Amino acid sequence: MSSELKYLHALNSIPGIGPATLRHLKSYFGSYESAWTASEGSLKESGITSAAHQAFIWKRPSLSPDRELGKLLKENVWVITEEDNIYPSSLREIPQPPVLIYGRGDVKTLKGKSLMLGVVGTRRPTSYGLEVTEKITQELVESGAGVVSGLAMGIDARAHETTLNEKGFTIAVLGSGLDQNSIFPPENRGLAKRIVDAGGLLLSEYAPGTPAVKEHFPQRNRIIAGLSRGVVVVEARERSGALITARLALEQNREVFAVPGPLFSAGSRGPHSLIKQGAKLIESAQDILEELGIEYNKEREARVRDLLSEHERLILEGVEEPTSVDELKEKTGFPTSLIVTSLSSLELKGIIKNLGQDIYQKIVIQ
Secondary structure (H helix, E strand, O other): OOHHHHHHHHHHOOOOOOHHHHHHHHHHHOOHHHHHOOOHHHHHHOOOOHHHHHHHHHHHHHOOHHHHHHHHHHOOOEEEEOOOOOOOHHHHOOOOOOOEEEEEOOHHHHHOOOOEEEEEOOOOOOHHHHHHHHHHHHHHHHOOOEEEEOOOOOHHHHHHHHHHHOOOOEEEEOOOOOOOOOOOOHHHHHHHHHHHHOOOEEEEOOOOOOOOOOOHHHHHHHHHHHHOOEEEEOOOOOOOHHHHHHHHHHHOOOEEEEOOOOOOOHHHHHHHHHHHOOOEEOOOHHHHHHHOOOOOOHHHHHHHHHOOOHHHHHHHHOOOOOEEHHHHHHHHOOOHHHHHHHHHHHHHOOOEEEEEOOEEEEOOOO
């Protein structure tokens, strides 16, 4: 980890210093290390807000950049910045993208899925809302899409759980640190572990040890929308985090999809309001994919698989998530020459794609 990243992480560990302040500090001082070691007077003259200045002066004496780095290693949390190649290109498009992202799970999967969709909704769902979430999520996973949500109770948790049950890929974006004691809500810490164990990701722009506070969630929601091609709102009250996510998705030129519900249910008011404002009314994953210009046809994938050799089918099963040639060799026991030939054949058939550096992944069959 570079010295510059160490000081950026330390700065980001100060409550009240967000992406705008971090970028301003680097622009003014030339580096994060210079910003960290700047005098109180220089910090005040830099033009950061009074609140950020006070937080910096109050917190800096108790923070050791090296010790904070050690916490990342202890919690098995990686960190990337917007300058890294693996930083998601979709996040670069949004207003005030995260300067850095913390994660748990295999970092290579961060740019893996070609189609990611957000699925969000109320923390207090009805049985109808849970059933609809399960149905649509299952169909999305069957079509090859990945699912992004916020690990909250209710709709978010059901979307993650269904994705895992269907052997799909899911990303949970948190409004807290990713260390075990900070993951919120605590009731879903087991689910968070399942996501990582299954090859998914936990992401946050907040340093380990950061608690979940109210103002973090709208910030978190912009990342859910930013990672997604579109956002599905299942059940939501008129003023809810799910609707904030939908609004942010619209601002980021993402598609917004809304599931209609029973007329007299409070959870239907949010989706119905979105539909009145122009969101796409959906009843299935097919509606979502067609709106995105993707043919929804599970039978086609089955037909394509029937035309593959046994070697190709086994290799295809090994690239549900980004996988290297060496990893495929370990999984299958096939010689390198056979793996490379099979990968080339699958790529020509439009079933997988080369992500670069001999990393391959299955794509949505269209």
